[in-house]
Amino acid sequence: MSEMRIRVTLNGAPMELRAEAGKSLLRILREDLGMTSVKEGCGQGDCGACVVVLDGEAVNSCLVLAAQADGAEIITVEGLALQGVLHPLQRAFSEMWAFQCGFCAPGMLMSAYALLLHTPSPTRDEIEEAIEGNLCRCTSYRAVIEAIDAAAGEQRRGGLAAGAPDA
Amino acid sequence: MPLLVSSGAGDSPPERPMPELEVVGHPAAAVRAHEIVTGRALYTRDLGIPGTLVGRLLYTPIPCGRIRRLDVRAARRLPGVTAILTAADISGENSYLYSIPDQPLLAFDFVRFQGEALAAVAAENEEAAARALEAIEVEVEPLPGVHDVLEAMRPGAMQVWPDRPNVHSRLVIERGKVDRGFARADVVIENQYLTPWVEHAFLETEAALAMLDNTGTVVVYSPGQSPHRDRRQIARALGLPEVRVRVITPAIGGAFGGKDEAHVQIHAALLAQATSRPVLIERSREESIRTHVKRHPVQVRYRTGALRDGRLTAIHVEAIGDTGPYLGAGAEIMACLAATVFGPYRVPAARIEACTVLTNNPVCGAMRGFGIPQGQFACELQMDDLARRLGIDPLEVRLRNGLETGDEIPTGVRMRQAGGMKGCLIEAARMAGWDRRREIERAPAPHLRRGWGMASILFTVGMGRNVPDFAGASLDMALDGTVSLRTGASDMGQGAHTALAQLAAEALGVPLESVRVVVPDTDQAPNAGPAAASRTTFVSGNAVLRAAEPIRHTLLQIASEKTGLPLNVLGLRGGRLIAEGETLSLNVAELAREAALQSRGLHADGFYAMEYPEPHPPDAYPYAYSVFTFATQVARVLVDVETGQIKVEEIVAVQDAGQVVNPAAALGQVEGGCAMGIGYALLEELIVHEGRTLNNSLEGYLVPTVRDVPPIRARLLEYPEPFAPYGAKGIGESSLTPTAPAIANAVADAIGVPIRRLPITPERVLEALERGEDGRVR
Secondary structure: OOEEEEEEEEOOEEEEEEEEOOOEHHHHHHHHOOOOOOOOOOOOOOOOOOEEEEOOEEEEHHHOEHHHHOOOEEEOHHHOOEOOEOOHHHHHHHHOOOOOOOOOHHHHHHHHHHHHHHOOOOOHHHHHHHOOOOOOOOOOOHHHHHHHHHHHHHHHHOOOOOOOOOO | OOOEOOOOOOOOOOOOOOOOOOOOOOOOOOOOHHHHHOOOOOEHHHOOOOOOEEEEEEEOOOOOEEEEEEEOHHHHOOOOEEEEEOHHHOOOOOOEOOOEOOEOOOOOOEEOOOOOEEEEEEEOOHHHHHHHHHHOEEEEEEOOOOOOHHHHHOOOOOOOEOOEOOEEEEEEEEEOOHHHHHHOOOEEEEEEEEOOOEOOOOOOOOEEEEEEOOOOOEEEEOOOOOHHHHHHHHHHHHOOOHHHEEEEOOEOOOOOOOOOOOOOHHHHHHHHHHHOOOEEEEOOHHHHHHHOOEEOOEEEEEEEEEOOOOOEEEEEEEEEEEEEOOOEOHHHHHHHHHOOOOOOEOOOOEEEEEEEEEOOOOOEOOOOOOOHHHHHHHHHHHHHHHHHHHOOOHHHHHHHHEOOOOOEOOOOOEOOOOHHHHHHHHHHHHHHOHHHHHHOOOOOOOOEEEEEEEEEEEEEOOOOOOOOOEEEEEEEEOOOOOEEEEEOOOOOOOOHHHHHHHHHHHHHOOOHHHEEEOOOEOOOOOOOOOOOOOOHHHHHHHHHHHHHHHHHHHHHHHHHHHHOOOHHHEEEEOOEEEEOOEEEEEEHHHHHHHHHHOOOOOEEEEEEEOOOOOOOOOOOOOOOOOOEEEEEEEEEEEEEOOOOOEEEEEEEEEEEOOOOOOHHHHHHHHHHHHHHHHHHHHHOOOOEEOOEEOOOOOOOOOOOOOOOOOOEEEEEEOOOOOOOHHHOOOOOOOOOOOHHHHHHHHHHHHHOOOOOEOOOOHHHHHHHHHHOHHHOOO
């Protein structure tokens, strides 16, 4: 397999590494860059546990190859809080029990984050569409939807600037 | 948002004798919420240890056969391959599963199901591990196997085991005069019900990281529901004393019963022992679905006799469960079904038979509900059938038969607290507008039919009489008044640690933030038994209260000495000393420091074993349950009679919780149970053909997405449970149980034909419409 040099901006910081062109972004993030918030639930894009934000879009990182990630700006949950201040999504998820076991939470948070980047006032249907690819086996999704809605409201009110670095 | 009510129609909830609660009953964030939302919660595969080897298991190529050749010599010589183990390399016992440990860790003579492991590999990296698996030479001579449960029961059927009958057990529970009950019945109805194999589909597949520490102990990190039992099983296989094994439970990504059995912990430990290196085994999703235990598919024949007014006279139930080739807890699950299949009703006479049958199909075991959902599904469809037959409203037929406190059930137990039965039923009917449902459009379009259905269930708490059911817990107060809580009970997302922390805070009179739950670790925490059977809040909760008592007593004694006030007027609340409602200047931290100065310890262990003080009839079922929760759900569905598609429009879920410990978490359990129940009702079925599952992915095996879950209106009722901590009891499993029968009854209401087989797919709806009521199995 051919190794290639890959440059990414991860949570605002430029990174450079060598990886096999066919290695998944999921594995690069977890194994080479220490981003263990990125979870593997199926490895084939069925569950959404590995969702990260890549150039402003939510993607299943298990389906993205190293070569495709070259040059991209990537945000993971590790990049959501800014100087220890939680992002409104993180606060809402935490306060409203928008998870139980928590394994789906990072992917769910990143799908929601990408949604709010484009759609600051999402409708319920838009929220559902954004997390349609994120499976949660513990909750009924109700708390997730309400948490995203609450975070969107807080962001609009500007109570706190979004914690993530500029994407 | 708190949908808590403490009053409802029916038996009114008893007056609360408890003093005002400060922490219990109040919303609190999960103890690990911050770590989860920041991505720092560490699950097993997130624990990076330098030099960790990749562990993989070689699984059988075919579900059933005789192993003719298993040659690992060439594979062992490959570069990067550190160790390959087969059955011959296991120094201890080559078997596992709890209750009846009859599954080999590594098969050596026969393979009996598709998930059988043949060899364990440890390699420097994934590529080397994959090459090793390829290079192992395997020859398994195919054998036909037994794949049909009824076939397996026939005399002369092919044997799954040469020396064991296919029908492992036939449990009979009988109470009252059944023949007479049917003889005096005005109506007798009999139906057959079928439920499928169901997959847990926890988001985190199984994993275990094993290594040796500097005391010669094997340390295993793994998501497990029963760390002390896992320790025991690892020790048996490695031939070590139990104290030479340490099991640590990091964050668990869902379990639902599927991590109650050991999965890859023992294999990882064997490889670590063989290599003296850390070894991580992770199952892929495909491996996970192929290997771990499933919810039992069950066939239930249910016969119900009743008087014209709907009152039950007798039931006769025969249930057959396909448990696969290995027993583990299989027979206990069928027994649990049998000991509850009469539902939350007064049944004067019952004969219940439950068969546990061995086949070469997937191994079945614990999954949220432990056999009860299958039985209650049948029971609740029977009740609706009875209501239809007699022209009585489904609500009315349930109320006329509903259990009350003091009633005896067919296991010989008298109900300690059955207020939740009618309480939940009436409240759910009220919330759903049950009486007014006929005023709403039944056919909003020519091809659509709307229907309402209800299901009312009973669920057990604890392992039952004469079954070990105990927990320890320990508490340590530091000099600043903060508290470590050590428990062997796992939190797999159900919120157990948050609930236990709340109970500790309540009992000690400290703020919740002062209590830290230590990661379960068999080296540190007392055995709490499995996080199963909806028992953790009750059993571990009581252990926590017992540990808190002496610490609180010491603190108050010191306070009494310092203030000169008598002990009986003093209390602790929110970390402050109080006397007859007044807050004094002393706080818990000061009292804790004073305790240390006086050399008085602030550590205590609590131990609790489930109590059954009531006399039990000697001829009654010996393992009967005495603690129950009740739940009623009402489903409203819209069925498209052209396509067979079912849309669940709404679910109303009312759950008896004894005493709610954490409203947000409890509602999450109820709603999450409904979501899983919707999957059970409409979507989920492992397709098994000749012992192979054909849908080994989350693309092929559908679990509910956000689009599949309708609005759920949930409410919790509080009927304090005797002996329970502040009256609280588990609700995580009971909330799943009514959903499928409520939906099935709603579909029957919509299309006029009951469908007695899960899941209720569009094809089955169309089939049912075609055959009509007359074509039903009698």
